Amino acid sequence: MKLGVIGLPNVGKSTLFNALTQAGAQAANYPFCTIEPNVGVVCVPDPRLDALALMHKPEKVTPATIEFVDIAGLVRGASRGEGLGNKFLSHIREVDAVVHVVRCFADENVIHVDGSVDPIRDVETINLELIFADMETVEKRLGRALNQAKGGDKKPLAEAELWKRLYAHLESGQPVRTFAAGKEEQVLIHDACLLTSKPCIYAANISEEDIQPSDSGDVTGGRFAVSPAGDMGTVPAVTVTPVTVTVTNKLVRELYALAQREGAEVVTVCARLEEEISQLAAGEKDAFLAEMGIAQSGLTQMISACYRLLGLISFLTAGPKEVRAWTIPAGARAPQAAGKIHTDFERGFIRAEVVGYDALMAQGNMTACREKGQIRSEGKDYVVRDGDVILFRFNV
Numbered sequence: 001m002k003l004g005v006i007g008l009p010n011v012g013k014s015t016l017f018n019a020l021t022q023a024g025a026q027a028a029n030y031p032f033c034t035i036e037p038n039v040g041v042v043c044v045p046d047p048r049l050d051a052l053a054l055m056h057k058p059e060k061v062t063p064a065t066i067e068f069v070d071i072a073g074l075v076r077g078a079s080r081g082e083g084l085g086n087k088f089l090s091h092i093r094e095v096d097a098v099v100h101v102v103r104c105f106a107d108e109n110v111i112h113v114d115g116s117v118d119p120i121r122d123v124e125t126i127n128l129e130l131i132f133a134d135m136e137t138v139e140k141r142l143g144r145a146l147n148q149a150k151g152g153d154k155k156p157l158a159e160a161e162l163w164k165r166l167y168a169h170l171e172s173g174q175p176v177r178t179f180a181a182g183k184e185e186q187v188l189i190h191d192a193c194l195l196t197s198k199p200c201i202y203a204a205n206i207s208e209e210d211i212q213p214s215d216s217g218d219v220t221g222g223r224f225a226v227s228p229a230g231d232m233g234t235v236p237a238v239t240v241t242p243v244t245v246t247v248t249n250k251l252v253r254e255l256y257a258l259a260q261r262e263g264a265e266v267v268t269v270c271a272r273l274e275e276e277i278s279q280l281a282a283g284e285k286d287a288f289l290a291e292m293g294i295a296q297s298g299l300t301q302m303i304s305a306c307y308r309l310l311g312l313i314s315f316l317t318a319g320p321k322e323v324r325a326w327t328i329p330a331g332a333r334a335p336q337a338a339g340k341i342h343t344d345f346e347r348g349f350i351r352a353e354v355v356g357y358d359a360l361m362a363q364g365n366m367t368a369c370r371e372k373g374q375i376r377s378e379g380k381d382y383v384v385r386d387g388d389v390i391l392f393r394f395n396v
Helices: 013-021 047-056 082-093 119-149 154-171 183-191 250-262 271-278 282-291 298-309 334-341 343-347 357-363 366-371
Strands: 002-006 038-043 060-062 065-070 097-103 200-205 245-247 265-269 312-318 322-329 349-356 376-378 388-394
Touching: 002 013, 002 082, 013 038, 013 065, 013 097, 013 200, 013 271, 013 298, 047 060, 047 312, 047 322, 047 357, 065 298, 082 119, 097 119, 097 298, 119 154, 119 250, 154 183, 200 250, 200 298, 250 265, 265 298, 271 282, 271 298, 322 334, 334 343, 334 349, 334 388, 343 349, 343 388, 349 357, 357 366, 357 388
Parallel strands: 002 065, 002 097, 060 322, 097 200, 200 265, 312 388
Antiparallel strands: 038 065, 312 322, 349 376, 349 388
């Protein structure tokens, strides 16, 4: 799966990308530092793999991965080609979801393309350019459907009605992902590769000074995946670790409120600090996080949030050769999961021998699970669950 990191110039996109992937993308204090997109593959954090590795002592451990693409900064007028906008918009079309980095810190040494820091204005600038591009695409689809409908065919006529409704929705300033559509309509919209149809997570980039660990015992999120302080109501946070962090930054609170209205998710990160942490050796990194009383870095939480954003789960396979996490869409059935390993597994699927990860850990090994009758034999209709440890039986 591929996620595009987008935003205005100088909001910290490349810095965040560097921290995510340690790929060394250029990050400089001027617009359009990134021209061609940088690409990095990131492992999805999954402590279950470590536990299974201790149990099986395999030759290798292979985690699930997500591909991140650092897309150059967009500016006002991108939909009309400003700032190489058409080229950059084409890069967004190729990703499955977007991480929209929003600047929520003040620093006179880092210029802002609009002269001041205003996350709501910045989000609207990007979203409007994406909406304008989508309106152009929908208008073309509408014209094509109307031409086809001249012959009296009801199918293109129905499609034309869909594009009219969607155009009006976009014209009101709303992204495609908030548009109510039936199943058949969703297929047409998906095929149109519309920019604002892609799932979105906002990354609020803050300064180190805005990170204030709380003394509260409440569990509301991880270090940089937090609920904002203030009286703006209950705001959903990515609950990953038993660490509460309160952000008093007014700009972040405004972004959370906007995301609530959109039904989007927000993860708060300090990209500069996370980039520094990512450059530490594994032992030093763990020691640094432990010293600060943090179980997981903000980036670990962001990667997990992006994985959930795409509606993905992992099932696991374990043995002496390899312990591995396999990525599948939530709701996938056993044969489709088998096909993720090899097409022959799906074609010749007989059954899946399944045990839940928690049950396996409780018993200590597969043999004990089998003796306790906790390994289930599942057929073609079984819907795979996140954390299932599976052995597939097949015959081709």
